[in-house]
Amino acid sequence: ESVDGGLGVQVVLERNKETVEFVISSPGLHLALDACAAAAVASLLGASLPQVGKSLSRFIPVHMRSKLEVARNGIKIINDVYNANPASTKAAIDLLKGIDCKGKRVAILGDMLELGPTEIKSHEMMLRHCCDAHFDLVALVGKRFWRAAENLNLVTKINIVCSHDAKSLALEIVKRLSCYDVVLVKGSRAMQMEKVVEAVKALHIGVLYD
Numbered sequence: 001e002s003v004d005g006g007l008g009v010q011v012v013l014e015r016n017k018e019t020v021e022f023v024i025s026s027p028g029l030h031l032a033l034d035a036c037a038a039a040a041v042a043s044l045l046g047a048s049l050p051q052v053g054k055s056l057s058r059f060i061p062v063h064m065r066s067k068l069e070v071a072r073n074g075i076k077i078i079n080d081v082y083n084a085n086p087a088s089t090k091a092a093i094d095l096l097k098g099i100d101c102k103g104k105r106v107a108i109l110g111d112m113l114e115l116g117p118t119e120i121k122s123h124e125m126m127l128r129h130c131c132d133a134h135f136d137l138v139a140l141v142g143k144r145f146w147r148a149a150e151n152l153n154l155v156t157k158i159n160i161v162c163s164h165d166a167k168s169l170a171l172e173i174v175k176r177l178s179c180y181d182v183v184l185v186k187g188s189r190a191m192q193m194e195k196v197v198e199a200v201k202a203l204h205i206g207v208l209y210d
Helices: 029-044 049-056 086-098 116-133 143-151 166-176 194-202
Strands: 008-015 018-024 067-070 076-080 105-110 137-141 160-163 182-186
Touching (some): 008 049, 018 029, 018 049, 029 049, 076 086, 076 194, 086 105, 086 182, 105 116, 105 166, 137 166, 143 160, 160 166, 166 194, 182 194
Parallel strands (some): 076 182, 105 137, 105 182, 137 160
Antiparallel strands (some): 008 018, 067 076
16 A cells, blocks of 8 residues: 555565565555565565565665656656556556645656557547546647547646647746646656656756745
8 A cells, every 4th residue: 555645655465374564665556566476476486575575675766767756846756757658657647646745746748659550549548547637737748649638639628738849848847837746757768758857857946945
């Protein structure tokens, strides 16, 4: 289950009436499922349950993969820009939805590439998930998300911003962010969504510097 306002997950492992509980200090319920799978393999290879729990509790996400970063301006960034597909994007959307937030929840999504003939339908599905999550702002980069948003007529339904490239979106999105917002940035590697992350980190919100 989620703990610390969605910033971590608690995992309970059981084997032969032995129980171990630990917390992974990284957001995302999908991590609990991954931890259980890893624990099962480690146990089969002879590791004790306490050893497994201790090792998994030390998990730290690698760079640009669902890594929670807190900028100096007070904005929390879920930096997940290494790559994207429908499954990982859905998990990231759920992650943003579950984190405690004093400001706005903002989903910034770049196109998911190499999906073949289902690409537009897949992008529409992700946008429906965003609508169901009732995010305060959805920002999109790329022609696939742009077309999907048009197909769903989202401009009249939600607060949305669209751009063809990450650099242009970065210039627009920083005008709409405030202290204590939680921002998800996700997209395929070729979309260069790290430019958005860098812009959000560089945003100056004066009250925090006084």
